[in-house]
Amino acid sequence: xxxxxxxxLELGRLVTRVSxxxxxxxxxxxxxxxxxxxxxxxxxxxxxxxxxxxxxxxERIVTEARGRWNAEVALEHRLGRLEIGxxxxxxxxxxxxxxxxxxxxxxxxxxVKQRVPIWKREEYVDGGVEWVNPQAVGRPDGPTAGVxxxxxQTEWGV
Amino acid sequence: xxxxxxxxxxxxxxxxxxxxEVVGRQSLELSxxxxxxxxxxxxxxxxxxxxxxxxxxxxxxVNHAHARPDSPLSERDEIAILPPxxxx
Numbered sequence: 001x002x003x004x005x006x007x008x009l010e011l012g013r014l015v016t017r018v019s020x021x022x023x024x025x026x027x028x029x030x031x032x033x034x035x036x037x038x039x040x041x042x043x044x045x046x047x048x049x050x051x052x053x054x055x056x057x058x059e060r061i062v063t064e065a066r067g068r069w070n071a072e073v074a075l076e077h078r079l080g081r082l083e084i085g086x087x088x089x090x091x092x093x094x095x096x097x098x099x100x101x102x103x104x105x106x107x108x109x110x111x112v113k114q115r116v117p118i119w120k121r122e123e124y125v126d127g128g129v130e131w132v133n134p135q136a137v138g139r140p141d142g143p144t145a146g147v148x149x150x151x152x153q154t155e156w157g158v
Numbered sequence: 159x160x161x162x163x164x165x166x167x168x169x170x171x172x173x174x175x176x177x178x179e180v181v182g183r184q185s186l187e188l189s190x191x192x193x194x195x196x197x198x199x200x201x202x203x204x205x206x207x208x209x210x211x212x213x214x215x216x217x218x219x220v221n222h223a224h225a226r227p228d229s230p231l232s233e234r235d236e237i238a239i240l241p242p243x244x245x246x
Contacts (some may be wrong), residue, residue, distance in 0.1 A: 048175060053223075078223070117238070118246075119241060133242040
């Protein structure tokens, strides 16, 4: 199952994929493109990935959620050019009950952010273009330009 | 391997996003003295033209899995140098 696509994401398809008679709770998350970043108006953005590893990491996340909560997780991340309001990531997590479904869904999105090699290049209304560094956002003492220092983002050997 | 000696380890290095722009290329081949580690590879990369723009401890993946500075490298490994992740 591919977790990466350049086509618009459809949450309903993911819900269908994880639905089963024994799964009474389905939690969903949709991450969409915001119209601003750090006070700057965003025009659109472009996602790129180290695709074979991104696929492998997504699959590992799904497998971990299955083992930990007995939850079935469908997870897709979009690549390429996205406009404001379009979904960048969609997750559906189904389990016997809601607690496990919510937990698995939350786990999946947090792990995507920490582990999956995907990058975001934002184009701003003012004409600027920048690679987004989540570590620098909202951190006045963080690196804001040039090559960022990522060592604190993810623990080595996740 | 008949083409390589036991004294070196040859690997393929991939650069992405901002790092590819900083170094000015998306991939390269490197030979390192054996035994080689991720840390040794990064030190070598930072000596190359444009390489000084890379951080001392970037995120690194070996054969599609996150690695550590002391992770060993083997012949023909695919090493990816990963800028700060921004998925989701």
